[in-house]
Amino acid sequence: MVVAARSLDVLLLLHLCPRIMEKSAQDLELITRYFGEFTTEQLNQFQRLEELYTDWNQKINVISRKDMESLYEKHVLHSLSISAVFEFKPGTEILDLGTGGGFPGIPLAIFFPQVKFHLVDSIGKKIKVVQAVSEALELKNVTAQHTRAEEIKNRKFDFVLSRAVAPLAELWKWSKPLLKKSLASETAPDSQSKPGLICLKGGDLAAEISESGLRPRMVDIFEIFPEPYFQEKYLLYVNS
Numbered sequence: 628m629v630v631a632a633r634s635l636d637v638l639l640l641l642h643l644c645p646r647i648m649e650k651s652a653q654d655l656e657l658i659t660r661y662f663g664e665f666t667t668e669q670l671n672q673f674q675r676l677e678e679l680y681t682d683w684n685q686k687i688n689v690i691s692r693k694d695m696e697s698l699y700e701k702h703v704l705h706s707l708s709i710s711a712v713f714e715f716k717p718g719t720e721i722l723d724l725g726t727g728g729g730f731p732g733i734p735l736a737i738f739f740p741q742v743k744f745h746l747v748d749s750i751g752k753k754i755k756v757v758q759a760v761s762e763a764l765e766l767k768n769v770t771a772q773h774t775r776a777e778e779i780k781n782r783k784f785d786f787v788l789s790r791a792v793a794p795l796a797e798l799w800k801w802s803k804p805l806l807k808k809s810l811a812s813e814t815a816p817d818s819q820s821k822p823g824l825i826c827l828k829g830g831d832l833a834a835e836i837s838e839s840g841l842r843p844r845m846v847d848i849f850e851i852f853p854e855p856y857f858q859e860k861y862l863l864y865v866n867s
């Protein structure tokens with residue numbers, strides 16, 4: 628009976644493994660479809676995200692169960708929309724405000740190994756996940772801190788990033804004091820860019836933008852990644 632059960636396990640494994648391999652290849656293809664030129668290390672790091680988040684998510688819930696099935700689309704690729712628009716230069720210092728389990732900071736830190744990312748969240752256990760993932764991936768360019776953004780003192784950044792944290796007005800109120808006055812020319816993505824807030828938001832943003840009194844530059848992510856998930860998803864960039 629035991630033997631029969633074991634051989635059934637093996638059969639099941641043999642049956643499942645190619646599918647697991649296939650899924651992993653498909654997940655990575657979703658990333659490499661849009662961005663070329665990754666090193667083997669970066670590809671390995673992207674690939675390991677699934678196993679790391681699956682594992683950590685069972686201990687500390689940072690990604691909804693439903694979203695875990697499409698981790699690479701809804702979290703990794705969505706985070707990387709920022710790298711499709713901004714080319715951060717080596718040495719740039721970036722704050723991920725309300726990073727949760729590490730989005731958009733972790734995928735971007737893999738993408739830009741020469742850029743420094745500081746990931747903060749007001750919930751300590753989420754920072755624990757960020758630290759564990761970044762240590763497992765040996766990301767030398769990531770630091771993580773359990774704090775509210777409003778409490779960060781004596782530190783300034785070239786850019787503040789944020790996904791799904793707070794209304795634009797509030798994000799700008801928290802970010803503005805944390806931004807440098809100007810970008811060092813060697814860290815400027817282009818000659819016109821200034822330190823600013825880059826946030827990822829979805830849905831109808833008209834009221835939120837109007838209430839903020841700001842005039843963000845807006846990029847429609849669906850035009851960059853035509854997967855249905857990115858319909859009505861926008862990247863907003865505000866600078867002073």
Ligand code: SAH
Binds near residue numbers: 726750774792801
């Ligand atoms: N950016 C992540 C998490 C979004 S959930 C993602 O897209 O997956 C919003 C997170 O912002 C929560 O984890 C919450 O704790 C954090 N947060 C909200 N206000 C904050 C503040 N003022 N400072 C730091 N973190 C904040």
